[in-house]
Amino acid sequence: MITDAAINIAPDLTVKRHIVQNAIEFCQVLGIKVPRVAILAAVEKVKPGMQSTLDAAALCKMADRGQITGGILDGPLAFDNAISREAALDKHIESPVSGEADILLAPDLEAANMIAKQLVYLANAKSAGLALGARVPIILTSRSDKPLARLASCALASHIVHQVEQIRMK
16 A cells, blocks of 8 residues: 555645554555554655654654554655565665555655556556545545556445444444
């Protein structure tokens, strides 16, 4: 899962916390009990002049303190060491998320949108688009999305609503 590729242009720390929590809960509805969250930045070290690295460190501390629950967070992580355990080890990064990330939290809309479209167009990935955080999921697809992406978005939204209703009925 890649967040947030369509709505929040330059989310601040508070918005990122909500994005991460919504993404964790979404993964849990899909059956991933403890999702792993890679908080992306251009580098994997905290740099005072790079806001994305500061936000990543703060989000990890927020998770340590229970302000974000249900997932395992790590960051800042560059894209390579977020998705490849080998790349992380080559850079001497020990991470419970590297190579096993369920959620990629991009630092801003531009980065997320580029990652998502690169996966679709260069790696033939299949996609679905949802906005989370409202009372119900909002189907949100690109104008260039094919019918499969639109149907997948509808199916995911329907699944989420159904699962949440099942939980409420228990």
